[in-house]
Amino acid sequence: xxxxxxxxxxxxxxxxxxxxxxxxxxxxxxxxxxxxxxxxxxxxxxxxxxxxxxxxxxxxxxxxxxxxxxxxxxxxxxxxxxxxxxxxxxxxxxxxxxxxxxxxxxxxxxxxxxxxxxxxxxxxxxxxxxxxxxxxxxxxxxxxxxxxxxxxxxxxxxxxxxxxxxxxxxxxxxxxxxxxxxxxxxxxxxxxxxxxxxxxxxxxxxxxxxxxxxxxxxxxxxxxxxxxxxxxxxxxxxxxxxxxxxxxxxxxxxxxxxxxxxxxxxxxxxxxxxxxxxxxxxxxxxxxxxxxxxxxxxxxxxxxxxxxxxxxx
Numbered sequence: 001x002x003x004x005x006x007x008x009x010x011x012x013x014x015x016x017x018x019x020x021x022x023x024x025x026x027x028x029x030x031x032x033x034x035x036x037x038x039x040x041x042x043x044x045x046x047x048x049x050x051x052x053x054x055x056x057x058x059x060x061x062x063x064x065x066x067x068x069x070x071x072x073x074x075x076x077x078x079x080x081x082x083x084x085x086x087x088x089x090x091x092x093x094x095x096x097x098x099x100x101x102x103x104x105x106x107x108x109x110x111x112x113x114x115x116x117x118x119x120x121x122x123x124x125x126x127x128x129x130x131x132x133x134x135x136x137x138x139x140x141x142x143x144x145x146x147x148x149x150x151x152x153x154x155x156x157x158x159x160x161x162x163x164x165x166x167x168x169x170x171x172x173x174x175x176x177x178x179x180x181x182x183x184x185x186x187x188x189x190x191x192x193x194x195x196x197x198x199x200x201x202x203x204x205x206x207x208x209x210x211x212x213x214x215x216x217x218x219x220x221x222x223x224x225x226x227x228x229x230x231x232x233x234x235x236x237x238x239x240x241x242x243x244x245x246x247x248x249x250x251x252x253x254x255x256x257x258x259x260x261x262x263x264x265x266x267x268x269x270x271x272x273x274x275x276x277x278x279x280x281x282x283x284x285x286x287x288x289x290x291x292x293x294x295x296x297x298x299x300x301x302x303x304x305x306x307x308x309x310x311x312x313x
Contacts, residue, residue: 001158001236003216003229003263004050004074006043008063012054017108018078019100019129022050025161026106046070046221048229053081063087067094070222072229074098075122077112083120093226096218097124099150101143103131103160105170115151123217123226125154130199131162132170132186137202144206154213157203159196162187197244204241205311224266231269234295235259238303241310255291258283269296 002021011020011027018027042065049066051073056063064087067073075086077099089095097117102108117124126147133139147155162170167187175183207214215233220226235255242252261282262269272278273296278289287302294300299307 001156001216001233001240002050002074003219003233003236004048006047006049008049008051008066009055009059012052012079014054014079017102017106018052019076019102019127019160021074021076021098021100021127023161024129024158026102026166042066042069043071046072046223048072048074048219048221050074050076052076053079057081057085060085060087070094072096072219072221072224074216074219076100076127077114077117077124083116083122086122089122091220091222093123093218093220095122096216097122098127098156098216099124099152100127100129101146102129103133104139105132105134105174111146111150111152113150114153118151118153123153125152125156125212125216126150128155128157128203129160130157130196130203131160132167132190132192132195133199134182134186136199140199140202140206144203144210144212147212148210152212154215154217155203155207155210156214156216157200157207159200162192200241200244201310208311224263225268227268227270228263228266231292231296232259232263235262235292238291238295238306242306245306245309251287254283254285254288258285258288258292 011018020027046069049071051063053076056075067087067089070091073095075095075097077097086095099111099114101111111126114124128143144155171183171187174180204214215237217230218226220229236259239252239255239259243250258281265281267281272280273293278284278292291302294303
């Protein structure tokens with residue numbers, strides 16, 4: 001769901017738990033190095049990349065080179081970082097900041113104040129990592145309230161990957177010697193896939209109530225505007241939701257195919273809509289065009305039917 005193809009550096013190493021927002025997994029202590037972590041070569045074409053806060057601070061020179069080359073950046077605010085520590089963007093909407101939120105069971109730090117980032121013209125929001133929650137409705141409502149208080153411009157909600165090893169680690173830390181039957185049921189006797197889908201719907205309703213947009217508004221590159229990336233992310237979000245609603249019979253793949261074609265084309269969607277010419281982009285069948293038009297307009301058929309089913313499940 002994050003429109004990135006590269007990462008500057010690796011996942012920072014520090015005490016406690018960190019979120020890997022690409023794989024939506026937790027990283028503890030020293031994160032393993034991955035191929036390409038030390039590659040300093042600039043791409044021939046501007047790319048969209050992920051940068052953790054500690055890397056942005058320690059490798060500001062390389063980040064400045066990437067921004068000057070027109071690359072877009074999703075900045076992960078998982079450590080202390082001031083807006084003035086980030087090199088100046090060269091393209092409007094080139095940097096988007098996301099602050100990770102983890103479930104209370106992991107007792108991660110609260111969301112930082114995002115107002116200074118927005119004052120500098122950087123779109124900044126929250127990334128809600130939806131893992132096991134003991135009181136789902138209350139804890140998700142509290143997370144969205146925290147995002148609003150932090151001045152988030154959007155809130156993305158994605159399921160956290162919690163494999164058996166991670167669940168055992170959490171239970172050992174939280175269960176105590178006497179054990180905890182409620183926590184055991186939550187971690188080991190619950191269908192994790194169904195629970196994650198339910199959490200996504202709860203988060204969606206809470207964001208709707210708070211009037212928080214739920215997809216990433218960028219980042220832009222020198223070749224692709226933030227408007228195109230935002231439109232693509234909205235299509236990808238609803239492709240995922242259709243897959244959750246309809247399973248193997250989902251037509252979300254059509255939205256996904258059109259979204260990637262739109263991103264690759266670099267064509268602005270608004271002029272194409274006004275000209276009734278969106279079908280010049282591959283994958284925009286009549287149904288996809290109608291869905292995209294109603295989605296981007298904020299309502300209308302056929303988007304309303306899907307949104308209604310998503311909101312009432």
